[in-house]
Amino acid sequence: MRIGGGNLVTHLHGAPSAQIYAALRGVGAPLGRMDSYGWRTLDRKPTPMDFDAAMREAHERGVTPIILLEYEGSYQFLEPPQPIGSYEDWYAAGVAYAKRFRPGGDWAKANHVTGWGVTVFTAINEPDVQATIPRDAYRRALEGLADGVHSVDRELKVVPGGFATCNSHGDATLRGYGPAIAPLLEDGRLDGVDLHTYYNFRWFPLTKGRRFSAQSCFDRVKKAMGLTRDVNFYATEYNISKSEGWARPETAAKLFLTAFWDEMAVVGANGRPATIFAMPWNLGDTGTIEGPSYAMAAAADPWRPEPRAIVLRNVIRLAGSMHFTSIDQQKGLLTLDGPDGRLLVWHNLDGWTDAPGSAWTVVPPPWAVAAELWGWDGLRKSVSVTGGEHRFTALRQGETYMVFLPRPEP
Template identity: 60%
Template structure:
């Protein structure tokens, strides 16, 4: 090879590394941490169109893809069940998080379908990781590069039915994790979402938390997926941060006695439009607080640990889900309800930013930073901040030129700035605010 060709080859290699590095960096931004579900594997095309429309409209890049048909009655994996849905997701530009569904009621069917053994789940982990990881078998068959699943989860909300034997549940998740990691140690494995802390304050997750504590501590499971549905009677965020995702996360970790600092995930969260919160505008204001509550979760050292957070349910109208959690005002074409508009606004102004810091215990603030701007968030709600009087001081980044105050409903005010700080005076309580600083 000539010197010129060597130089061209080296330059091309460096360019490819740079592109890969930039892509990886992009996947840390807020839009790459936001998504929705469910992309069910037995439905593609028209049935899934509302979800893809919703994800595109709000600017999110992830989707929970779940299957009830990922194995046969003999517990033999059937990975091709995901093929068509994966191809559709790729065409729509949405990266899937694969969820293997199993309900505890299955063991009471005729014939019974028990959850299965460590060996059953290990085999499934190997086959699904080989097939659907980026550049795996499925990608090579379709000529698709650098697209696939890097996060795998199993058994959604086992603590709701509370019928799966705890040891069997542990062995299934350990088998899945060991199988997936035998293919690629960088792939992430999670337990499916838990609901019991949100439902009735049970930090043991009805026993399923202690059952997998060793897998969380040894890193086989990366973290916890907590489902948080804020409700004016049962989980009223208006009463303070004791009704927050952070509080449940902390209580569960303490109850399980975890020594490792784990990550936080949320495949479902929303503010219920019911009873005292039935007004659409009120629920949207509360939803902005809920959104940043889930994205602002921190670990033992105060570092941000949220990997992703998915509102439920972006594609649904009240015809599908009732008014409580339906986030669509119309379908075919999809139209956003006020809570979906909040997600749109946030990702429009901060979708290309990364979370820098979060202080949920004291100030109730967050800081995100992007290529040309920074976003500062403040929960000016009773019990969410120790800042009094509605006076919010923003430490301006170098080169700051303009600051905008945003609320749940959009832009409130705009100012030219200079110096190292800006102070908003007498902001009304009972809201979450965002300050967008342009450099």
């Protein structure tokens, strides 16, 4: 339940949502960001029933939505102007959307649905790009949304829509929007920070070390906010840009495996896993929407994965039911356990491990009898392992490797 994609639109039923649903099903991801630009009237009254058809489709297709209430800073300059609104406006929206779409809410009761609904509500995607919304008004909007949602159910989570400028401009203040909401993160009304990470050959090259990582931005953003509370990490958009020095599909796919584990293994100040979910962008696109850089579909109808999406599908099949038991960022080693076995991950890249090289020695657990070496291109080798460590050799630097140790059947 930590992987998904977007966007699930609310203004149309069926196409174009059919393509993103096919992509989510194709890789095995159960979450979807459901966004709307039309979630309230011009006088800022919430219209939650506009989501009903999209919610019904998501339920039918087995995808759990993450709701995004969108607002662009340019709206205030329209005729007539559409200001962001007051604390009270956003409080009313929080109440309306939480009451209707939380598990056991009004929509679930009306549709005889149990055990399913929205538990994470977000608002205002990438305010730091246009940077035209007054910071105080932005803070009051999120404060109102959070208070409204929590008045319905304290267990629901509210998160600001994703920020872009730590990634795009190295700005840990997120053009001032981060410190503006720091009090809401400190007191727990906001559960965490959503950072968009587009790894780029020129502007954000993960091949040059962990300085260009989701973890690095997360740490620097929290420091700029002055937080003392350990908040959670969210990522509603990330991907490897298939361009310039990474233009070959195989290169982008190789680096996507590193990016995936960077996003999934973000830790808090306490060293524990902090990632709630991470969603690559754009699983459903063939390149017709935003060009080929982030398009993860090789064909649309039927949906067919391009190499980065195949990497995602392979990892979900290997680790989809696993949880982290160890994250050692100095060594670049991750350990996960699950009902089907254990997964070891090694970032064999300069700046991601203190000892890059051509060999990796693993120590299997006593119950292991076999080990599978996986790379970005799938299974590379299967070996028997009994009674001690095993050394995988002839490995190439500059990529991430995985070793899967299946549990023997009883």
